[in-house]
Amino acid sequence: MLTQTTTRVLEPGDLEASLAILESDPVANAFVTSRVQVAGLDPWRLGGEMWGWYAHGKLTSLCYSGANMVPICATPDAVRAFADRARRAGRRCSSIVGPAGPTGMLWRLLEPSWGPAREVRANQPLMVTDSMPADVTPDPYVRRVRKSEMDVIMPACVAMFTEEVGVSPLAGDGGLLYQARVAELVGSGRSFARIEDGKVVFKAEIGAATPQACQIQGVWVAPEHRGRGLSETGMAAVLRYALADVAPVVSLYVNDFNTSARACYRRVGFKEAGAFMSVLF
Structure with missing residues (x-):
């Protein structure tokens, strides 16, 4: 055991202590928890390093350092230590x-x-619910995307990502990593859509998923179909799948300036339970 205040890269033997921290806030930590529960702490399998902050010998804070950097239950002292390590690493x-x-x-x-x-x-308000809405009927045409429909769902995913993030996910490696992630969600039954005449009208995915909580992401309505209430009924349909098949608590986070999306999620029963922040490079 470390007997000083310090930070280090965690190893497989630190898994139990790391999961205890992650599971102390299952909603906010769902993204990283879902990865660690599957891959453990091996950097190659995890897709990045897990840094641990020890305060007088006890692991108290984490920071995932991969394609995303995610501070987890991080105290001010831990944040300063993580920043020092990140600055040195580049x-x-x-x-x-x-x-x-x-x-x-x-x-x-x-x-x-x-x-x-x-x-x-x-x-970015973090919104949570554990029940179905009383006054929004789930869209009966929203269903799981089939593996044979990758060529149908992929253009909608690219359009959503580009609209949301401001850059195309196809840049850099030609979209190989992004396509693999979409295929993973489709293959695991966590990609949902309403498809009409071979085109996606509404879509969303259950991204991070643990036995305690899951997170809906990638919510998108085709521009020509907006204003018809499809986001509300579609979200209710995805929420029904999530609560029935994945986890008892469902979350998402949304940009504060996206007032229409926030209103939609409130109508489907989501309530604000905190706030996230994103820094995009």
Whole structure:
């Protein structure tokens, strides 16, 4: 056991202690928890390193450092230590994302050496529900996307990502990693859509998933079908699948400036339970 205040890269033997921290906040930590529950702490399988902050011998905070950097249950002292390690290593991630407080502090410490960011989204409400809405009927035409429909769902996923993030997921490697992620969600039965005449009208995925909580992502309505209430009935349909098949608590986070999406989620029964922050490079 470490007897001083320090940070280090965690190893497979630290799995139990790491999961105890992750599972202390199953909703906010769902993204990283889902990865660790499957891959453990081996960096190759996890897709990045897990850094641990020890306060007087006890592991108290984590930071996932992969394609995304995610502070987890991070105290101010831990954030400062993680920032020092990140600064020395240099930026390898495409975003920093996590609870707004520690993520904001981490970015303030890293911005002088890592900045400027392409975009900072300082307030992204985290919304949660554990029940179906009483007054929104799930769209009966929203269903799981079949493996044979990859060529149908992929253009909608690219359009959603480009609209949401501001850059195409096909840049860089030609979209190989993004296509693999979409295929993974389709193959695991966590990609949902309403498809009419071979085109996606509405879509969403259950991204991160643990036995305690899951997270809906990638919500999108084709532009020519917007204004018809399909986002509400579609979300209700995906929520029904999530609660029945995946986890007892369902979450998502949304940009604060997206007032129409926030209103939609509130009508489907989601309530704000905190805030995330994203720094995009």
